[in-house]
């Protein structure tokens with residue numbers, strides 16, 4: 001009896017080790033599997049960091065068809081799972097197959113930016129409370145902390161009044177014309193503020209967009225706090241900015257992701273990727 005119980009335990013242990021992570025079973029053969037998993041992780045991270053509120057959203061361009069992007073149905077960000085993802089067309093921001101689900105009203109932000117920016121693979125729209133104050137004044141968001149050196153000297157601010165027709169109402173980007181106007185204001189930059197509303201951050205991967213969004217949030221807070229001390233603050237100048245290649249995205253991505261894990265999941269993280277299994281050479 002005890003032997004049988006022992007064999008059962010071994011079987012359970014082997015199965016536990018051999019089992020793929022949750023959700024991976026549905027991903028077999030799907031070229032978008034990695035991007036979908038990163039998208040779910042992005043939601044966990046951005047909710048955990050207080051960047052995504054009840055109405056923010058994240059999307060990723062499809063790896064199998066650049067004319068398609070993936071984003072969840074309209075729902076609370078904290079609850080997003082793989083099954084909630086819908087495919088939408090870049091050309092008109094409409095779902096390929098809504099599966100009877102309510103699509104997000106501000107999906108045009110994503111579709112129009114993917115149309116205008118073939119280099120963009122992921123789009124994040126948040127109502128980050130750290131960033132909104134800077135959208136309300138003539139003071140531009142400028143890079144002030146070293147890790148935000150991917151920002152331009154001035155981040156543009158989108159004014160919805162410039163995109164609304166006579167008689168139109170509202171602050172949200174709920175049609176193609178408003179989305180296209182926002183994409184024009186974003187221009188070639190990684191971020192755009194939206195007056196009284198929030199911001200959009202884009203990246204060449206979900207990881208890059210998430211890390212950029214985290215540092216946009218930090219940068220905005222630091223700039224605002226410095227402005228409380230003095231209107232005369234020192235911002236980063238051109239030689240202090242960096243190219244995307246100069247920024248190790250993986251470390252902050254893993255750090256932010258692991259903050260969302262429990263201890264058991266954190267213990268399974270591959271430490272070798274950070275060189276932690278190597279001995280430091282004598283300097």
Ligand SMILES: [Zn+2]
Pocket residue numbers: 055106125126127172197198
């Ligand atoms: Zn919004």
